[in-house]
Amino acid sequence: MKQFKRPRPEFPKRAVITAGMPYGNKSLHFGHIGGVFIHADTYARFLKDRIGKDNVIFVSGTDCYGSPIVASHKKYKDETGSDISMRDYVHQFHMLQKKALADYDIAPSLYGSSAFDRSGQVHKEVSNKLFDALYQGGFLKKLTTKQFFDPKANEFLNGRQVIGTCPFEGCKSDKAYADECALGHQYQPSELIDPISILSGEKPILKEVSNWYFILDEYTEQLHKMVELQRKERKVRPMVLNITNEFLKDPAIYVTRKEQAKILEKNLVLENCTLIDEAKKPSVTYEFDSLDARDTGRALLESQEIRFRTGKTLVPFRLSGNSDWGVPVPNTDDLNDLTFWVWPESLWAPISFTQTYLESIGQDPKEWRKWWISDETKVYQFIGEDNIYFYGIAEMAMLLAYMGYGPNDDRDLSEVNFPRLVANCHLLFLDTKASSSGTIKPPMADELLNHYTKDQLRMHFLSLGLSKKSVSFNPKPFDPKAKENEADVTLKDGNLLTNVLNRLLRSCFYTSQKYTESIVPNLEISENILKTVEKGVLDYESNMAKQEFHRVTYNLDSLIRALSKNWAKEMKIADSNDDDQHRSQIIADTLYGVKVALTLLHPLVPESAEYARNYLNLNETLWSWDYIFEPITAHMDDPITHKLTFIEPRFDFFEKHESQLVKR
Ligand SMILES: [Zn+2]
Known part of the structure; x- marks a missing residue:
């Protein structure tokens, strides 16, 4: 063997590559392809060449469930008068997504779906087993919360069926839904500012519902340890660790100085917290010892009609909901007929897809652990930066729980083979954050192929450097401001x-x-x-x-x-x-x-x-x-x-x- 002056990097014996799952209410746009999938595919292909093609599994699939899909199915039916079923509606997009990937030579071992075919069946079984394991291990709890209800439509409202303003201090997202904003901030529905039901267009009321939650809030310490370990290893992009850390702060309440004056005036005492007062800031921070202490503080301020915002901190992670378009949750205790909330279920979907793939090539699906958990393997998850909360926090804590690491377990986490997140920054379109509701519609993946070859686009998207910062995609044929004699920068790399x-x-x-x-x-x-x-x-x-x-x-x-x-x-x-x-x-x-x-x-x-x-x-x-x-x-x-x-x-x-x- 030839000796080299510098050390060569080490690669695992086996690897799983996953790419974030596109929602099943549209085909793929340039952002899916250029922001995640080409990168994931390139890395999967590289590892196949590097460590052997039988040692690499690349999976992704259509995220079939969730309130955005229910909302767009309804909108489509209202606008067209069609009576297409939910399954057919989603399935057509699943097929379009598969075709778009193939058109770019993006070749997952399996492009499955959470609802259809064999992968859908396996996903139900995996969801059941995982729920049971977490329940038996004592990692779940029942919580009763208030959920939005539209009295006019006589329906509970999920996620994107409610639109309002994010209650998080300094949040810059343009949209906030029932309990999360577009940037992944999680809050209670009662905290959402100015809620509106998309069904009736009116302000919804809050009704009590019970759901299953994973005890994510108790995993703050373990996740801190994980971040520290990964910082030392220097293999995860610093951006990923910085964003992860942001979510691990102590529970806090932010109050403007004007509102703080009222607290002082009324002689209100917030207990189990520290006041942080920095002279130049327009607001002060009360940092609480626990989530319960913050809830007590919050109730006190609410009762006195004092306005405040809450900061990022880990809260229990909801696993279930009452949408009837979802994977059923096993009836347990007195909670019946619930379905999984789409986010947690999509975090373990890649495991379902790995099992489905192993079965399809005649191997034992139980071997998935050899691919996901053993020392010899590595899982690389390609995602967009907006999803770090789910993959980097919720998924990692659930993985620890599944492996039997309790919140207060002081075993060394370096024995845990955590999946590696490969998060890309935003891929902008013509210098703005693309949205399908904007004036300039971002191009769909197939439209780009009317102007470029797939290899020109693959080279271009890979060269943008999304690992460090957001970069704009400026294809000349789609840019109304482009000058005739200017070169098309998209072609440079090809x-x-x-x-x-x-x-x-x-x-x-x-x-x-x-x-x-x-x-x-x-x-x-x-x-x-x-x-x-x-x-x-x-x-x-x-x-x-x-x-x-x-x-x-x-x-x-x-x-x-x-x-x-x-x-x-x-x-x-x-x-x-x-x-x-x-x-x-x-x-x-x-x-x-x-x-x-x-x-x-x-x-x-x-x-x-x-x-x-x-x-x-x-x-x-x-x-x-x-x-x-x-x-x-x-x-x-x-x-x-x-x-x-x-x-x-x-x-x-x-x-x-x-x-x-x-x-x-
Ligand atoms: Zn927000």
């Missing part, structure tokens, strides 16, 4: 293929056709090329291990441009001396560099890489990292008779979209 690598490959093929009878010269590779290639591979591997996809695209750019430069420089010398030996050396050197570059490109642009491989007449070992530094002959079925495929003049290995071709 040009590496359609221009630079295309020219280089062509040159290799034509020169070889002319001077070496399409035979790849079997020569020792020059030292400078070996060095360039090694650096390219190691940089790429290290950035892939950190899921820094934009850096991976820079590494590829440097490598391919270096090969191209070397070609131009050396071929000029060879041509001026009319030196066939030199020409052969350049062909051998360049094709070696190109074959490594193709292995590196394979996870990013699988179709383009396959296309080039076919013309090179190399076998599929080209995609395996077991051979990454091997000579090109390692990939030839028969090195003695091997030839490159003959190509005609003006041949293209990497094509542009037909709409981009210059009309002659």
Whole structure:
């Protein structure tokens, strides 16, 4: 085995990749594809090449349940007069989502759904088992709360059927629903400011209901420990840990100075809390010792009609609800006919999908633990930053409970193989946070393919650097302000293929056709090329291990441009001396560099890489990292008779979209 000067990253023996589940009330838009799915797919493909394709499972699926879907089904029926059933309504979008993924070469092992087919059945069983395990372990409690009820419609209202203003201090979300805002702040329905029912358009009333809750509030300490561990490991993006930490604060109440004056005036005493008063701030903070203490404080302020806001802190995590479109909760104690709230159920859906997939390939579904929990595996979850509360807090605490780690258990958490969250920042559209209700409609995934090839878009989205900050997607054909003579920035990254690598490959093929009878010269590779290639591979591997996809695209750019430069420089010398030996050396050197570059490109642009491989007449070992530094002959079925495929003049290995071709 070759020794390398710098340590190579370690990869798990097995891996599961998940991508956040799209809601089943629409097909996929650019944000699903460009913000999450292409990244997840690229990483799954990379790991398949790196650790073996049978050692990687990539799952996602349609999130079929939830109040947004109930609301849009109702809206669709009201607007069109259609009587389509809920199942049919959601199923059509599930099929459209599957097609959109395939159109981008996004290839999960299973794209399931929480309601349909075998994955839907398995999901019901998994949901039952998980609920029972949490219940038996003492991790659930019954709570009676107030839920919105629309007297005019005579219906309980769930989640998105109520719209108001988020009660969290400083919240910048544009929408808040019954008990969470668009940014994931959780609160009691009674805290929502100015609630309106979407059924009647009127202010709903509050009625008492009982539900099952997971004791998330008791896991604050354990989650603190998890964050500290992950900070030390330096494998999770700091942004993820910072956002997670935000949710782990002590329960607090914020009061403006004007309202605080009333508290002082009325001589009200808030107990079990510390007052934090920073001179320059417009409000003061009461930080409570416990959630109960805050509830008491809150009740006192409410009774005196003093206005306040509450801060982020962990509250019990609701598992059930009374929507009739959902996975049934096992009837337990005196609580009957409940369904799971969509969020918790979608957190364990990837486990249901893993089991379904294992069953489909003839393996024992019980083996899922080997993929999710054992020491040899790693789970990578690709999500948007808005969902960190659910995946990073609720999921991790439920996982601890499932594994028998109680809230006060002081066992070392470094024994727990936590799933790794790979959260991307927002993908904006034309510099704003896209919303389907805005004036400029963000493009759906399939619309983009009328203007770009899938590989141009894959390269572009990967290069944006969403691991660090929100970035805007500005496709020229969709930008009403774009100027005619301006270049389309969306094409920049794909040009590496359609221009630079295309020219280089062509040159290799034509020169070889002319001077070496399409035979790849079997020569020792020059030292400078070996060095360039090694650096390219190691940089790429290290950035892939950190899921820094934009850096991976820079590494590829440097490598391919270096090969191209070397070609131009050396071929000029060879041509001026009319030196066939030199020409052969350049062909051998360049094709070696190109074959490594193709292995590196394979996870990013699988179709383009396959296309080039076919013309090179190399076998599929080209995609395996077991051979990454091997000579090109390692990939030839028969090195003695091997030839490159003959190509005609003006041949293209990497094509542009037909709409981009210059009309002659
Ligand atoms: Zn909020």
